Amino acid sequence: xxxxxxxxxxxxxxxxxxxxxxxxxxxxxxxxxxxxxxxxxxxxxxxxxxxxxxxxxxxxxxxxxxxxxxxxxxxxxxxxxxxxxxxxxxxxxxxxxxxxxxxxxxxxxxxxxxxxxxxxxxxxxxxxxxxxxxxxxxxxxxxxxxxxxxxxxxxxxxxxxxxxxxxxxxxxxxxxxxxxxxxxxxxxxxxxxxxxxxxxxxxxxxxxxxxxxxxxxxxxxxxxxxxxxxxxxxxxxxxxxxxxxxxxxxxxxxxxxxxxxxxxxxxxxxxxxxxxxxxxxxxxxxxxxxxxxxxxxxxxxxxxxxxxxxxxxxxxxxxxxxxxxxxxxxxxxxxxxxxxxxxxxxxxxxxxxxxxxxxxxxxxxxxxxxxxxxxxxxxxxxxxxxxxxxxxxxxxxxxxxxxxxxxxxxxxxxxxxxxxxxxxxxxxxxxxxxxxxxxxxxxxxxxxxxxxxxxxxxxxxxxxxxxxxxxxxxxxxxxxxxxxxxxxxxxxxxxxxxxxxxxxxxxxxxxxxxxxxxxxxxxxxxxxxxxxxxxxxxxxxxxxxxxxxxxxxxxxxxxxxxxxxxxxxxxxxxxxxxxxxxxxxxxxxxxxxxxxxxxxxxxxxxxxxxxxxxxxxxxxxxxxxxxxxxxxxxxxxxxxxxx
Amino acid sequence: xxxxxxxxxxxxxxxxxxxxxxxxxxxxxxxxxxxxxxxxxxxxxxxxxxxxxxxxxxxxxxxxxxxxxxxxxxxxxxxxxxxxxxxxxxxxxxxxxxxxxxxxxxxxxxxxxxxxxxxxxxxxxxxxxxxxxxxxxxxxxxxxxxxxxxxxxxxxxxxxxxxxxxxxxxxxxxxxxxxxxxxxxxxxxxxxxxxxxxxxxxxxxxxxxxxxxxxxxxxxxxxxxxxxxxxxxxxxxxxxxxxxxxxxxxxxxxxxxxxxxxxxxxxxxxxxxxxxxxxxxxxxxx
Numbered sequence: 001x002x003x004x005x006x007x008x009x010x011x012x013x014x015x016x017x018x019x020x021x022x023x024x025x026x027x028x029x030x031x032x033x034x035x036x037x038x039x040x041x042x043x044x045x046x047x048x049x050x051x052x053x054x055x056x057x058x059x060x061x062x063x064x065x066x067x068x069x070x071x072x073x074x075x076x077x078x079x080x081x082x083x084x085x086x087x088x089x090x091x092x093x094x095x096x097x098x099x100x101x102x103x104x105x106x107x108x109x110x111x112x113x114x115x116x117x118x119x120x121x122x123x124x125x126x127x128x129x130x131x132x133x134x135x136x137x138x139x140x141x142x143x144x145x146x147x148x149x150x151x152x153x154x155x156x157x158x159x160x161x162x163x164x165x166x167x168x169x170x171x172x173x174x175x176x177x178x179x180x181x182x183x184x185x186x187x188x189x190x191x192x193x194x195x196x197x198x199x200x201x202x203x204x205x206x207x208x209x210x211x212x213x214x215x216x217x218x219x220x221x222x223x224x225x226x227x228x229x230x231x232x233x234x235x236x237x238x239x240x241x242x243x244x245x246x247x248x249x250x251x252x253x254x255x256x257x258x259x260x261x262x263x264x265x266x267x268x269x270x271x272x273x274x275x276x277x278x279x280x281x282x283x284x285x286x287x288x289x290x291x292x293x294x295x296x297x298x299x300x301x302x303x304x305x306x307x308x309x310x311x312x313x314x315x316x317x318x319x320x321x322x323x324x325x326x327x328x329x330x331x332x333x334x335x336x337x338x339x340x341x342x343x344x345x346x347x348x349x350x351x352x353x354x355x356x357x358x359x360x361x362x363x364x365x366x367x368x369x370x371x372x373x374x375x376x377x378x379x380x381x382x383x384x385x386x387x388x389x390x391x392x393x394x395x396x397x398x399x400x401x402x403x404x405x406x407x408x409x410x411x412x413x414x415x416x417x418x419x420x421x422x423x424x425x426x427x428x429x430x431x432x433x434x435x436x437x438x439x440x441x442x443x444x445x446x447x448x449x450x451x452x453x454x455x456x457x458x459x460x461x462x463x464x465x466x467x468x469x470x471x472x473x474x475x476x477x478x479x480x481x482x483x484x485x486x487x488x489x490x491x492x493x494x495x496x497x498x499x500x501x502x503x504x505x506x507x508x509x510x511x512x513x514x515x516x517x518x519x520x521x522x523x524x525x526x527x528x529x530x531x532x533x534x535x536x537x538x539x540x541x542x543x544x545x546x547x548x549x550x551x552x553x554x555x556x557x558x559x560x561x562x563x564x565x566x567x568x569x570x571x572x573x574x575x576x577x578x579x580x581x582x583x584x585x586x587x588x589x590x591x592x593x594x595x596x597x598x599x600x601x602x603x604x605x606x607x608x609x610x611x612x613x614x615x616x617x618x619x620x621x622x623x624x625x626x627x628x629x630x631x632x633x634x635x636x637x638x639x640x641x642x643x
Numbered sequence: 644x645x646x647x648x649x650x651x652x653x654x655x656x657x658x659x660x661x662x663x664x665x666x667x668x669x670x671x672x673x674x675x676x677x678x679x680x681x682x683x684x685x686x687x688x689x690x691x692x693x694x695x696x697x698x699x700x701x702x703x704x705x706x707x708x709x710x711x712x713x714x715x716x717x718x719x720x721x722x723x724x725x726x727x728x729x730x731x732x733x734x735x736x737x738x739x740x741x742x743x744x745x746x747x748x749x750x751x752x753x754x755x756x757x758x759x760x761x762x763x764x765x766x767x768x769x770x771x772x773x774x775x776x777x778x779x780x781x782x783x784x785x786x787x788x789x790x791x792x793x794x795x796x797x798x799x800x801x802x803x804x805x806x807x808x809x810x811x812x813x814x815x816x817x818x819x820x821x822x823x824x825x826x827x828x829x830x831x832x833x834x835x836x837x838x839x840x841x842x843x844x845x846x847x848x849x850x851x852x853x854x855x856x857x858x859x860x861x862x863x864x865x866x867x868x869x870x871x872x873x874x875x876x877x878x879x880x881x882x883x884x885x886x887x888x889x890x891x892x893x894x895x896x897x898x899x900x901x902x903x904x905x906x907x908x909x910x911x912x913x914x915x916x917x918x919x920x921x922x923x924x925x926x927x928x929x
Contacts, residue, residue: 034772041769042691044760072899074906105755105770105777112754116735120878123758124734125888167903171895175888185881186728186762188869189859196867201884261868271866332857333766334692 007226011359012412014352019413020420021349024342027424028102036424038340043329047339050325052099052347054180055318056092057130058204061212063089063137064173065242071166080235083144083367085216087358090137095354097134102346122182129176136169148365178205184324192328194266194279199257200324206253207286207317210246213239214290214313221307229368237300240309244294247313251287275323275331282323286316342424364400655744655843657811658784658798659818660718662706662848663828664805667716669703674800678788685773693719693855697771697780701797704855715848717855718806720797721746721767721782722835723843726876732762737779744811744843745784753778764839764877765857784843811843818847834858840876 028036039046066085069075101107113127143158181204188196197203217239220231258264265271267279293299293309300306330336339347361367675681676699685696694702701720708714723746730738730746737752738759748768755777760768771777788795794808801807807814815836822829828849835842838858846852853860861873871880 030775032773032775033770033777034774039772040691041696041760041772042766044757044770068899072903072906074903074910103756105757106753107755109754112735112752116737116752118731118734118736120731120885121734121758122881122885123732123756127734163903163907164900167896167900170899171892174895175891178884178891179888182881182884183758183761185884186732186877187764188867188872188877188880189764189857189864190761190766193867198868198880201887263868 003226003228007359010226011356012408014356015409015412016416017345017349017352018356019349019409019416021346021353023417023420024346024349024424025102027342027421028346033105036340037343038337040333040335040337042333042335043326043337045325046103046337047326047343047347048099048103050322051318052350053096053103054183054325055321056096056099056351057180058177058208058211058317058321059215059314060089060092060096061173061177061208062216063087063092063140063212064133064170065209065212066216067140067166068170069242071163072170077235077238080232081216081220081239084219084362086137086140087144087361087367088216088219090134090141091354091358093130093134093137095350097130098350098353099347122179122185125179126176126183129172129179133169133172133176136165136172139165140169144361144365144367174205177208178202180204180208181324184328187329190329190332191324192266192275192331193261193263194275195324195328197257197261197263199253199261203250203253203257206246207250207320210243210250210290211286211313211317213243213246214294214310214317217243217306218310218314221303221310223362223368236306237297240294240300240306243310243313244291247287247291248295251283251291254283254287273331275328278319278323278327282316282319284316285312286320289313290316345420654742655811656784656808657723657744657814657843657845658720658795658806658808659814660806660844660846661818661821662715662717662805662846662850662852664803665703665716665718666803666805667703667705667714668802670800670802671718671797671806672699672701672703674790674796675699675701675782675788678790678796679783685771691766691769693766695719695767695769697769697773697777700780700782706850706852706855715850717846717848717852718797719767719855720844721784722765722839722856723782723784724839724876725841725843726839726878728762728764728839728877729759729768731878731881732758734758741785743785746781747783747785748779748781750778755779762877815845818845822847837874839872840874840879 024036033039037046037048062081062085066078066081069078070082101110104110113124118124139158140162143155143162146155146158178201181200181202184191184196185198185200217236220236220239223229224231258267266273267276290309290313293305293312300309326337679700681698681700685698693704701718704717704719706715706717723740723744725740727738727740727746730740732738733753734756735752735754737749738746739749740746755770757768757770757779759779760766760770768779768781770779784795786792788797790796790799793799798806798808807817809817815833818833818836822831822833829847830849830851833845833847834852834856835845835858846856852858853863859867859872861870864870864873869880
């Protein structure tokens, strides 16, 4: 594909991602964070915060680094990339803040930190610095926009007053880039020692600057390909050297950090874990590869290698931030977070929108002024042109915003929106709809069940479906007892509406008086004195004894497996009877062989019949002429929506 | 972090939990649920393994023993630190440590950034992931918890006296008394007395509780290169970096501004010396 075609396809992909992100973003506000992300209580900061905010801000540092070099150090050689870097800063921070709107739980209160202060908080400082700095980048960007319009005085005025703002912007950047690292200072016992250090603030600051300049190199290389533009090779080379020296400083700092804090054991020594390998990969990408390429003139002269080095620096920085913000917490949290598709689509959709804005601005505004030759039609920096940029006419503007391009985007939207929506539906982690489980069990009503309970009987992650509705019907039909008054009182006392209940979650509460299991009533049910005496010998108020008492009878489990499928995997799990009642029934079935114990506990009815509604109410015993409730057998799979 | 700890400790209330007395009946959980009228528990998908969730402010964690009898049960709840990491973390000051020991949450200020969840070393605050407008939820230990103005519902519900409520100093003394009385039974350590600057919820036990409570030992703190946390708080640990911030601001503005001014002057002088004017000033004074 030729370069213009690649550019066009790239923009189309970006439009698709942007439109998909709009859908995901709306879904996030409609259904909440839990439904649309994989974030957890133990890993509360996910992809949006760490990749888009912490990583995104770090990758957009070129805005302030170049501004400092040009405006403060007065190294005017770099003026060619001044506007480009300001634009990267503005769009980078803008996209980071946009991602935050989706990430924080109550974004309509985003203004709170301006009025409700806690200066002890690093996040407070980050918030203030980032939001003000974003305003500063907008101001720095303004002359580029005003030049396109016939307001020469405004442009001139902006140029005159820019210096104090540049100083402010650079200062705010040094502050918040170190504070973005300080955010993780506060979890010394949770974050892995390889990434937690009291030196995080300078490490974040320096690595962000190095990577930011590398990103600028990467961007110049990509632009020179996409637009067939010719940039000053010397300039790119100089930027690479700056990046190499900053990344080198980071490497030295990191090595000193590991040495001073005696952490080499985590990298090479006895405490080596999988995190060590991750750290090696990260430091190789983040520092070793780019430094090698950027620092050696023979290597950096070759574009492919330069591209490789800049990409490595880019990926390495992202990896470092993700490791520090997410992966480093895995071990102590005893949990793993992997962003779901919706999170990734929104994240890259926001970046795509920023990318489209970037392309739009460099094509229609004098961003690359002085940077090089840009062969795009109508580009104000066309070397043949050398005339001042003309302002748009109404017709031009209309064609620009409502022309063929806009129509093509609308076509995309028609296709992408439904696909994204259904994609979200199909996503297993999404709570937009109940997860469907295909269930075949030996005791299953053929009716579709409205309410079900997922029981993780053995606590091993295999679930069975407990059909509430069937039990409810059986109760009402046979005994006139409402469900809420019976099962629910026991099974849901501790864990109401819990969809994944362990056996022991209920069964360990046995000394708590409940209709379904009251120790004194349980004792009453023994018809043989010997059994009752055996049961009563245990002090059920003492849990440790309680365990033993139950285990004496409830030791074996009844055979009977339930096959079910969830998220495309087949599992075998103990059936409901095994899970919940197997232990009782195994014992009681054995007892039935002894005529002295001939109480029909081997059947469901033996227990379920006996469900007094109120304390002291007469027990609803099986009458002589009644038949025990027998389970209905069905064949074939039944699809049950699990709520 | 300017609270005067010593003067406040006398007023401060605390909870002492003795793992040797806990039978794991979860009546503290039940009491908390009923007192705070907590909703049904959240789906396990949103829960961490310790049983706490946005609908459960306390939970019982089992430390399995070889025999059922040797299992121990530990109550998880907010430890109400003396100098809490969450309070220092919250950027809008929605979390506050009160003089009576409680760390309380002001839902009206919260913006939902979840930094308190990251800033808590014990991973206590939980989030309402299932809500479109979610808030932080955690153990409160304030008036709303108290039954008849006395002890919180959780400690009132305990049938064995395993978890008790009272003045902070008295409870720490009581914990030490129990350990001194039965040195053969107890581990000679009061979890929460010093670690992370001390907490208003302290534990004693006959088995180590560090893993469940997420309170590392002195050696573990040293291995993580933060030995000061064995007796000092996280806000104290990071305090110097907080102080750097205003310094950074003034140093940045003055230093960079001064540098810019000097460089500009020297550049202008150089240009005058060259008398060419070919070098364009960067502000674009073309």
